[in-house]
Amino acid sequence: MRRTYEPTWEIRLYCLLSLARLRTGFPGALAFVIGWQATHVEVSFRCSLLQHPVLFFLGLFLSFLTGTVVNLGNTVTDIREDKVNLPHRVQIARLYGLRRLLVVNHDMSFLMILLAFLTFKVTFFLVMIVAVWLMNQYSFPPLRLKRHPFLSLLNFSCAISFPFSFGFLLQTDGTVWPPAQWTWLCVLCTLFFGLFGTAKNLQDYDGDKAAGIRTTATMFATKKAAVFFIAACITTTPLLFIFPILWGSFPVQMGIVPLWSLIICPIMALNYKFRHNPEMLKTLQSVFFLYPILFLGSLCLITYSSLTMAGVVFLHLCLLVLVERLGLDARKPSTYRTLQRLRDEQTTNLSQQVLFK
Numbered sequence: 001m002r003r004t005y006e007p008t009w010e011i012r013l014y015c016l017l018s019l020a021r022l023r024t025g026f027p028g029a030l031a032f033v034i035g036w037q038a039t040h041v042e043v044s045f046r047c048s049l050l051q052h053p054v055l056f057f058l059g060l061f062l063s064f065l066t067g068t069v070v071n072l073g074n075t076v077t078d079i080r081e082d083k084v085n086l087p088h089r090v091q092i093a094r095l096y097g098l099r100r101l102l103v104v105n106h107d108m109s110f111l112m113i114l115l116a117f118l119t120f121k122v123t124f125f126l127v128m129i130v131a132v133w134l135m136n137q138y139s140f141p142p143l144r145l146k147r148h149p150f151l152s153l154l155n156f157s158c159a160i161s162f163p164f165s166f167g168f169l170l171q172t173d174g175t176v177w178p179p180a181q182w183t184w185l186c187v188l189c190t191l192f193f194g195l196f197g198t199a200k201n202l203q204d205y206d207g208d209k210a211a212g213i214r215t216t217a218t219m220f221a222t223k224k225a226a227v228f229f230i231a232a233c234i235t236t237t238p239l240l241f242i243f244p245i246l247w248g249s250f251p252v253q254m255g256i257v258p259l260w261s262l263i264i265c266p267i268m269a270l271n272y273k274f275r276h277n278p279e280m281l282k283t284l285q286s287v288f289f290l291y292p293i294l295f296l297g298s299l300c301l302i303t304y305s306s307l308t309m310a311g312v313v314f315l316h317l318c319l320l321v322l323v324e325r326l327g328l329d330a331r332k333p334s335t336y337r338t339l340q341r342l343r344d345e346q347t348t349n350l351s352q353q354v355l356f357k
Helices: 009-020 022-039 045-051 053-077 079-085 087-096 098-117 122-137 149-172 180-199 202-210 223-247 252-273 278-288 290-303 307-326 333-355
Strands: none
Touching (some): 009 022, 009 053, 022 045, 022 053, 022 149, 022 290, 045 053, 053 087, 053 098, 053 122, 053 149, 079 087, 079 202, 087 098, 087 333, 098 122, 122 149, 180 223, 180 290, 252 290, 278 290, 290 307
């Protein structure tokens, strides 16, 4: 009879980080950096960083969590459809333990509120409570916003709008009105990420359709129509940056931003070509998720170019490469294969220890 062993803490940690999908935290972190600097454009990024280093890194950490903690709760609530869409994620979740995963989700949510309280900034603390509540209501009842296509996009866009507000409130606590440039950037980046969210359900079209779940993809009768709608949303949003340039709220160099519409077109064309190939579509979507990270990173450099800003963006990209290298994404089948290998090694080692006792 084959012996079974409890996973080691290293395997459980790998499961947790994979289910959190750390790559989803980088857009929020970069949005925080933009929101932080846009609050006081007259002060250099280096000076503002040196004036409030603790607040900056605390806000960066909390912004990163807004994009990752939500994935833990989403894993618990989406077991039924994931049996079709992502069976390997279901296996990883069960290996870690669904009840344990739910506890971690609640603990991390409480930690975010506690850290916000410790800043002694009342407005920031109250906004954080709302952010954590909305973050959990994406998947959990009573609202479960992801059931409603339009509301799910609004909630998804909060992964950018809240970090933007963190950057502003940590420096001002809402005692002054945000400057025009901050407002334009917050609105446009939130809109950009919200419309980018139309693409996140495309790879799950077949499973969601079979489970009767209405998303921004399955609300269309065919996958072809869904791809055309998503392509229209994503290729047009960078063009919206032209308006504040014409209005005089943005410097001329921001005219580079609309070029992203041309850069993203080939990816959207491949999404259309392979729309009936689930494995290829998942691979394309995985690459496609780098788009908002690169977009927001370039926005940091174009809007507030300095060596310090370049260093911060470069650090984000290095961490992203590390996360991708470690395969910390439960949506990828390769992550489950890595866990199987680690479990086999653990079983072999423990069996040898029992044998030689």
